Amino acid sequence: TPLDPASSLPQSFLLKCLEQVRKIQGDGAALQEKLCATYKLCHPEELVLLRHSLGIPWAPLSSCPSQALQLTGCLSQLHSGLFLYQGLLQALEGISPELGPTLDTLQLDIADFATTIWQQMEDLGMAPALQPTQGAMPAFTSAFQRRAGGVLVASHLQRFLELAYRVLRHLAQS
Amino acid sequence: ECGHVSVSAPIVHLGDPITASCIIKQNCSHLDLEPQILWRLGAELQPGGRQQRLSDGTQQSTITLPHLNHTRAFLSCCLNWGNSLQILDQVELRAGYPPAIPRNLSCLMNLTTSSLICQWEPGPETHLPTSFTLKSFKSRGNCQTQGDSILDCVPEDGQSHCSIPRRHLLLYQNMGIWVQAENALGTSMSPQLCLQPMDVVKLEPPMLRTMDPSPEAAPPQAGCLQLCWEPWQPALHINQKCELRHKPQSGEASWALVGPLPLEALRYELCGLLPATAYTLQIRCIRWPLPGHWSNWSPSLELRTTER
Numbered sequence: 001t002p003l004d005p006a007s008s009l010p011q012s013f014l015l016k017c018l019e020q021v022r023k024i025q026g027d028g029a030a031l032q033e034k035l036c037a038t039y040k041l042c043h044p045e046e047l048v049l050l051r052h053s054l055g056i057p058w059a060p061l062s063s064c065p066s067q068a069l070q071l072t073g074c075l076s077q078l079h080s081g082l083f084l085y086q087g088l089l090q091a092l093e094g095i096s097p098e099l100g101p102t103l104d105t106l107q108l109d110i111a112d113f114a115t116t117i118w119q120q121m122e123d124l125g126m127a128p129a130l131q132p133t134q135g136a137m138p139a140f141t142s143a144f145q146r147r148a149g150g151v152l153v154a155s156h157l158q159r160f161l162e163l164a165y166r167v168l169r170h171l172a173q174s
Numbered sequence: 175e176c177g178h179v180s181v182s183a184p185i186v187h188l189g190d191p192i193t194a195s196c197i198i199k200q201n202c203s204h205l206d207l208e209p210q211i212l213w214r215l216g217a218e219l220q221p222g223g224r225q226q227r228l229s230d231g232t233q234q235s236t237i238t239l240p241h242l243n244h245t246r247a248f249l250s251c252c253l254n255w256g257n258s259l260q261i262l263d264q265v266e267l268r269a270g271y272p273p274a275i276p277r278n279l280s281c282l283m284n285l286t287t288s289s290l291i292c293q294w295e296p297g298p299e300t301h302l303p304t305s306f307t308l309k310s311f312k313s314r315g316n317c318q319t320q321g322d323s324i325l326d327c328v329p330e331d332g333q334s335h336c337s338i339p340r341r342h343l344l345l346y347q348n349m350g351i352w353v354q355a356e357n358a359l360g361t362s363m364s365p366q367l368c369l370q371p372m373d374v375v376k377l378e379p380p381m382l383r384t385m386d387p388s389p390e391a392a393p394p395q396a397g398c399l400q401l402c403w404e405p406w407q408p409a410l411h412i413n414q415k416c417e418l419r420h421k422p423q424s425g426e427a428s429w430a431l432v433g434p435l436p437l438e439a440l441r442y443e444l445c446g447l448l449p450a451t452a453y454t455l456q457i458r459c460i461r462w463p464l465p466g467h468w469s470n471w472s473p474s475l476e477l478r479t480t481e482r
Binding site for chain 2: 012015016018019020022023025026104105108109111112113115116119122
């Protein structure tokens with residue numbers, strides 16, 4: 001049975017998480033804007049075929065819906081998702097000189113957020129014994145694929161963050 | 175090489191004694207059999223050299239300066255040759271103090287540069303080359319246990335501040351930070367701070383603006399001012415509270431404070447003021463409810479209330 005989620009999570013943790021999500025959303029939007037302005041790659045819907053061929057994985061948050069929130073599962077999925085996006089963004093490295101700093105900031109902020117989640121899981125005794133290991137990442141074999149991959153990863157990430165934000169806000173307000 | 179000087183320690187505490195010895199080799203040509211060795215500190219000859227002839231024929235003179243009161247001086251080994259003083263070798267002497275404990279270490283997270291800037295007071299002059307290093311480590315708990323070390327931050331020469339770049343930081347985790355000062359006479363360390371970089375964030379204030387005149391908007395009432403402010407962009411993701419202060423431009427009135435106010439106001443009406451009076455207004459914000467530092471006050475906005 002799901003724990004009473006709100007009570008076991010410190011308010012400062014939740015407020016920090018909300019702040020970190022907003023920061024990452026801002027970083028992600030900056031990446032999307034630059035990809036659009038520089039390469040006219042503005043709409044992930046135009047890259048569906050490419051997405052299938054690249055096999056970009058999704059990060060589920062199925063344990064997080066507010067009606068039946070399973071705290072351990074939700075935090076674990078949140079961390080795994082962040083860990084996945086760290087890997088995907090790493091795979092995009094060398095995307096282009098103009099986007100390098102924006103990508104670095106995004107990676108640093110995601111890594112920070114993942115650490116915040118992981119350490120809270122440890123504090124609550126929920127953390128698995130071992131840190132997750134990165135699975136196979138898509139191979140972006142051309143500059144275009146890295147840029148298009150950037151558009152796809154950024155849009156996935158924004159959706160993932162939107163979900164995470166709703167969950168965290170729900171927890172912070174309950 | 176005719177002469178060679180060696181010293182007990184080239185760097186001593188100011189006022190401490192220092193002992194030096196000079197050896198003049200027998201095969202140093204053009205010399206008398208038993209040249210008299212003289213010592214000169216800076217430009218002054220120093221009495222008290224004790225000279226002896228060693229078994230291998232070399233001449234050795236030893237001198238102890240009871241109190242070295244120069245922070246920097248040159249001790250020369252000389253001898254008279256013909257009618258002139260000849261310098262055969264020289265050593266630089268330094269005197270000073272070990273570094274005091276650096277004090278008042280404080281840090282601010284700067285979102286413009288995305289770096290943690292720490293500053294400290296180095297303490298009194300040591301008169302010696304003294305290096306300062308900002309040391310830090312990541313910590314899970316409250317800095318009692320040391321996690322990964324962070325790369326030492328070495329300030330530019332003579333500076334008492336250093337910036338730890340974003341890539342070395344975990345913004346939402348505790349880190350232990352202290353300053354280490356070191357010179358030839360010793361090492362000292364400041365007390366350790368334990369902080370999360372984001373908890374010492376210092377923001378830039380919003381930008382105060384006058385309201386653009388608009389036909390739909392009602393003009394301000396007497397004794398009221400209409401203004402708006404735009405948040406500082408790099409901190410948009412941070413929940414903040416703000417406060418406004420105002421005072422008549424003329425006269426000795428002190429600032430009146432209004433707050434808490436939201437981070438952004440597209441239209442704000444400030445009332446209860448004197449009619450037909452020019453006011454100066456400023457605003458500042460702080461990260462809230464999470465910890466942070468107040469921003470500086472914004473640049474002033476000057477507005478005038480309407481007649482009655």
